[in-house]
Amino acid sequence: MKITIDRDRCCGAGQCVLAAPDVFDQDDEEGLVVVLEESPAPEHHQAVREAASVCPTATIEVTE
Amino acid sequence: MSVVVVGASAAGFATAEGLRRNGYDGALTLVGAEPELPYDRPPLSKQVLTGQWDAERIRLCGQDKATELGLDLRLGTPAAGLDTAARRVSLADGTELPYEQLVLATGVGPRPLPGTEGLRGVRMLRSLEDSLALRAELRPGTRLVVIGAGFLGTEIAAAARTMDAEVWLVEPEPVPLGIAVGAEVGEFVAGLHRERGVHLRTGPGAAVRDFKANAGQVEAVVLDDGTELRCDLVVVAIGSVPSTGWLAGSGLTLGDGIQCDSRCSAAPGVYAAGDVASWFHEHAGVRVRLEHRTNATEQGLYVARALLGQAGEPFTPVPYFWSDQYDTKLTAFGLLRGADEIRVVEGSIAEGAFVALYRKGSRLTGVLGVRRAKSVRQWRALLAAGSGWDEALADSPQ
Ligand SMILES: Cc1cc2nc3c(=O)[nH]c(=O)nc-3n(C[C@H](O)[C@H](O)[C@H](O)COP(=O)(O)OP(=O)(O)OC[C@H]3O[C@@H](n4cnc5c(N)ncnc54)[C@H](O)[C@@H]3O)c2cc1C
Ligand code: SF4
Numbered sequence: 001m002k003i004t005i006d007r008d009r010c011c012g013a014g015q016c017v018l019a020a021p022d023v024f025d026q027d028d029e030e031g032l033v034v035v036l037e038e039s040p041a042p043e044h045h046q047a048v049r050e051a052a053s054v055c056p057t058a059t060i061e062v063t064e
Numbered sequence: 065m066s067v068v069v070v071g072a073s074a075a076g077f078a079t080a081e082g083l084r085r086n087g088y089d090g091a092l093t094l095v096g097a098e099p100e101l102p103y104d105r106p107p108l109s110k111q112v113l114t115g116q117w118d119a120e121r122i123r124l125c126g127q128d129k130a131t132e133l134g135l136d137l138r139l140g141t142p143a144a145g146l147d148t149a150a151r152r153v154s155l156a157d158g159t160e161l162p163y164e165q166l167v168l169a170t171g172v173g174p175r176p177l178p179g180t181e182g183l184r185g186v187r188m189l190r191s192l193e194d195s196l197a198l199r200a201e202l203r204p205g206t207r208l209v210v211i212g213a214g215f216l217g218t219e220i221a222a223a224a225r226t227m228d229a230e231v232w233l234v235e236p237e238p239v240p241l242g243i244a245v246g247a248e249v250g251e252f253v254a255g256l257h258r259e260r261g262v263h264l265r266t267g268p269g270a271a272v273r274d275f276k277a278n279a280g281q282v283e284a285v286v287l288d289d290g291t292e293l294r295c296d297l298v299v300v301a302i303g304s305v306p307s308t309g310w311l312a313g314s315g316l317t318l319g320d321g322i323q324c325d326s327r328c329s330a331a332p333g334v335y336a337a338g339d340v341a342s343w344f345h346e347h348a349g350v351r352v353r354l355e356h357r358t359n360a361t362e363q364g365l366y367v368a369r370a371l372l373g374q375a376g377e378p379f380t381p382v383p384y385f386w387s388d389q390y391d392t393k394l395t396a397f398g399l400l401r402g403a404d405e406i407r408v409v410e411g412s413i414a415e416g417a418f419v420a421l422y423r424k425g426s427r428l429t430g431v432l433g434v435r436r437a438k439s440v441r442q443w444r445a446l447l448a449a450g451s452g453w454d455e456a457l458a459d460s461p462q
Binding site for chain 2: 008011012013014015017018026027028029030031032053054055056057058
């Protein structure tokens with residue numbers, strides 16, 4: 001699994017961090033998404049798919 | 065089973081995608097009034113309006129994706145009537161669509177200002193078409209009056225200033241965004257706009273009384289205190305009206321939006337999601353209707369699960385919104401309106417970086433931050449848990 005993000009789209013909702021805290025974080029000021037693991041381990045895959053689907057701005061793209 | 069979703073935007077598309085992801089493989093029809101494939105609205109008053117992004121960038125779903133999801137797309141054909149007894153939606157072009165389960169996600173439309181009908185140079189902003197039309201008219205030096213300093217009005221004023229238009233922002237309340245976020249933060253927002261050279265007129269004297277026109281083209285906005293603002297262009301941003309006109313006589317309860325129970329259901333087999341849905345929020349203990357982008361996705365996904373009998377609990381999200389004013393992003397969780405107290409717990413409003421908590425009665429009801437987005441999220445858990453105010457201050461995650 002590989003994660004790509006279009007950071008300009010991110011609105012700082014933090015939904016991705018709630019869904020997959022081991023894989024996503026936010027920067028301090030604007031809350032824009034930070035990817036901690038671009039190729040996360042299999043145990044995180046389900047959470048990452050969930051994060052991509054709850055992101056309101058379709059910032060997160062997942063290729064498997 | 066067969067599902068019809070009316071409203072092909074954020075909430076409707078999230079529902080459709082959620083249904084497929086949760087294993088629904090039956091017939092799925094998505095009906096949209098606009099001819100466009102689903103797209104995202106927040107950039108319409110931001111990156112699309114300023115020209116930073118082109119229209120393709122805000123697409124939520126392309127033709128490929130629609131095919132992959134097996135969507136029967138009916139675009140450019142508004143739904144015109146609903147018969148809940150016969151379980152049938154009729155479209156404006158005469159098509160009749162039977163359904164077993166129906167999702168209403170028709171959003172809201174801009175509230176028009178009486179006296180502006182037929183006046184050229186007066187615009188509103190809701191759709192991609194509106195945003196592109198407005199952008200085409202904004203040039204350096206264009207004299208623009210924005211009526212209404214809510215989220216939409218303030219963002220339009222900000223975008224227009226970055227395009228070097230001459231901007232007046234008029235609002236009968238004492239400060240911009242005051243109703244939504246309170247006087248303290250509203251005053252801060254007023255400062256941002258003044259710094260950038262927006263002519264801000266607030267208070268009762270700034271209510272719009274009249275318009276002046278020449279051969280049908282707007283020339284000036286007249287305020288209640290007699291001020292005449294000469295202008296080339298006016299944008300009306302005074303709130304919105306739920307798009308429920310076509311549901312008159314359907315038997316659904318329509319008040320401020322489509323009235324639903326705590327599981328987003330409006331009648332047997334009928335659900336609503338997004339800006340148009342009003343539902344009873346069991347944790348907050350009040351009926352709410354949110355015009356927030358994140359809610360459209362969350363509620364759409366919830367309704368998808370509810371349709372498949374997988375929802376379980378009632379819908380009790382922690383609301384989230386953001387707003388961009390120039391290079392400043394406001395982010396907030398919870399319900400901020402009508403707070404009894406607002407307290408800054410991190411940073412300060414004066415330095416333009418802060419976290420403020422909102423109290424109603426003895427409860428923590430909201431948190432808002434500027435340049436502290438990550439800290440703001442740390443209060444979310446307390447909001448989700450229905451924390452008391454004293455407890456929240458004592459438990460401060462910082
Ligand atoms: C300019 C702008 C900026 C915004 N900025 C922010 C922001 O910064 N942050 C934030 O949190 N929120 C923002 N919002 C709000 C956010 O965009 C909405 O909450 C979100 O779009 C709601 O999605 P929805 O699908 O419920 O409704 P909508 O996006 O309104 O979609 C409803 C769709 O239904 C269609 N429709 C209506 N009637 C019918 C009918 N009879 N038949 C068929 N189709 C119909 C409409 O054409 C529309 O496409 C903004 C909104 C606008 C307009
Ligand atoms: S959920 Fe999406 S918009 Fe929100 S912080 Fe994560 S990537 Fe950004």
